[in-house]
Amino acid sequence: xxxxxxxxxxxxxxxxxxxxxxxxxxxxxxxxxxxxxxxxxxxxxxxxxxxxxxxxxxxxxxxxxxxxxxxxxxxxxxxxxxxxxxxxxxxxxxxxxxxxxxxxxxxxxxxxxxxxxxxxxxxxxxxxxxxxxxxxxxxxxxxxxxxxxxxxxxxxxxxxxxxxxxxxxxxxxxxxxxxxxxxxxxxxxxxxxxxxxxxxxxxxxxxxxxxxxxxxxxxxxxxxxxxxxxxxxxxxxxxxxxxxxxxxxxxxxxxxxxxxxxxxxxxxxxxxxxxxxxxxxxxxxxxxxxxxxxxxxxxxxxxxxxxxxxxxxxxxxxxxxxxxxxxxxxxxxxxxxxxxxxxxxxxxxxxxxxxxxxxxxxxxxxxxxxxxxxxxxxxxxxxxxxxxxxxxxxxxxxxxxxxxxxxxxxxxxxxxxxxxxxxxxxxxxxxxxxxxxxxxxxxxxxxxxxx
Numbered sequence: 001x002x003x004x005x006x007x008x009x010x011x012x013x014x015x016x017x018x019x020x021x022x023x024x025x026x027x028x029x030x031x032x033x034x035x036x037x038x039x040x041x042x043x044x045x046x047x048x049x050x051x052x053x054x055x056x057x058x059x060x061x062x063x064x065x066x067x068x069x070x071x072x073x074x075x076x077x078x079x080x081x082x083x084x085x086x087x088x089x090x091x092x093x094x095x096x097x098x099x100x101x102x103x104x105x106x107x108x109x110x111x112x113x114x115x116x117x118x119x120x121x122x123x124x125x126x127x128x129x130x131x132x133x134x135x136x137x138x139x140x141x142x143x144x145x146x147x148x149x150x151x152x153x154x155x156x157x158x159x160x161x162x163x164x165x166x167x168x169x170x171x172x173x174x175x176x177x178x179x180x181x182x183x184x185x186x187x188x189x190x191x192x193x194x195x196x197x198x199x200x201x202x203x204x205x206x207x208x209x210x211x212x213x214x215x216x217x218x219x220x221x222x223x224x225x226x227x228x229x230x231x232x233x234x235x236x237x238x239x240x241x242x243x244x245x246x247x248x249x250x251x252x253x254x255x256x257x258x259x260x261x262x263x264x265x266x267x268x269x270x271x272x273x274x275x276x277x278x279x280x281x282x283x284x285x286x287x288x289x290x291x292x293x294x295x296x297x298x299x300x301x302x303x304x305x306x307x308x309x310x311x312x313x314x315x316x317x318x319x320x321x322x323x324x325x326x327x328x329x330x331x332x333x334x335x336x337x338x339x340x341x342x343x344x345x346x347x348x349x350x351x352x353x354x355x356x357x358x359x360x361x362x363x364x365x366x367x368x369x370x371x372x373x374x375x376x377x378x379x380x381x382x383x384x385x386x387x388x389x390x391x392x393x394x395x396x397x398x399x400x401x402x403x404x405x406x407x408x409x410x411x412x413x414x415x416x417x418x419x420x421x422x423x424x425x426x427x428x429x430x431x432x433x434x435x436x437x438x439x440x441x442x443x444x445x446x447x448x449x450x451x
């Protein structure tokens with residue numbers, strides 16, 4: 001029996017199609033559940049048509065030569081036995097990286113107005129980078145990721161009552177019930193092993209067998225390596241080497257990706273396409289260095305100084321030596337959790353729409369992350385040990401008048417506490433670090449003096 005997963009994308013799809021007639025393109029890495037979520041959403045319509053450009057290669061040529069919307073609709077009807085019902089049909093184009101023409105042509109289908117459209121595919125950032133004509137104004141884009149920790153906890157049965165209590169503790173900076181805290185920390189350690197790839201999560205929910213989870217993760221890793229060899233044969237060895245080096249490089253003292261690990265004479269310009277491919281394919285998360293923790297962080301970004309994280313924390317754990325999974329869950333003190341915790345935090349921030357950076361200064365020291373949230377820069381330290389209140393670099397940066405930072409967060413294994421402008425939060429509480437999308441964004445300029 002196939003396990004049903006609750007995803008945040010479900011609510012987004014409902015709200016999107018209730019608010020606009022435009023199409024929607026779902027982007028993201030392979031195996032993160034895009035197709036499954038779209039199919040589940042499609043059950044809301046009287047008629048749901050799916051055209052997969054991998055399984056139906058003849059559709060690629062059919063759409064490539066279509067002249068207009070009428071021609072496109074005629075060819076769609078010829079490819080399916082499902083009836084097209086005006087106003088009550090959702091048409092799903094899957095694996096659209098094989099047919100960029102349908103992304104261009106969606107404008108005309110939306111203009112025609114008879115049906116609703118949704119698109120998805122893998123490696124879209126790689127394959128559609130040279131798109132001839134993007135349908136601006138006719139198609140929204142939604143980036144999808146593996147299950148974040150909140151989704152993982154929800155699917156394993158954590159109740160809304162617990163989430164509300166945790167969020168209240170986050171907002172008020174009050175400690176959490178110790179029993180709840182201990183169990184949530186245990187759940188977070190499980191997430192470090194299982195991760196957020198739906199196949200791995202379902203295996204755990206069905207069997208509680210970590211070996212079955214590992215098999216699912218290893219199959220996904222094999223798929224990613226196959227993608228590398230198929231989609232960029234000229235650079236496949238460099239890309240695969242970079243991908244394989246993510247775990248050991250994260251385990252290095254400063255976790256920064258060192259090109260000399262690839263080759264003593266390696267230059268960033270030679271390997272830049274490989275890093276870019278991994279990022280665009282959604283299988284790696286680069287976190288760039290910033291020269292100053294000031295708004296906007298993007299302007300202070302360094303082009304070739306970065307840390308490279310796995311897109312899914314479970315896949316990172318699967319790349320470590322066998323037997324580490326149970327040790328992570330049990331909180332074995334002999335494991336270096338620094339890299340594992342940081343990868344989980346980076347993954348969570350990206351899933352929440354926050355771009356993480358890191359800061360390194362010879363005089364002040366290095367911060368694990370700095371983020372820009374609701375107009376403010378927030379430094380973040382990630383501590384997996386008992387001495388989590390020892391952080392000289394964070395103290396130096398917070399004391400710097402030139403930066404005038406209002407608050408900092410230290411994620412750790414202990415309960416909630418605050419000291420001056422530094423908030424010490426349980427590592428699982430990162431799920432509440434997200435943009436305030438409800439804040440008003442309108443502004444009216446008074447021009448009466450110019451009239």
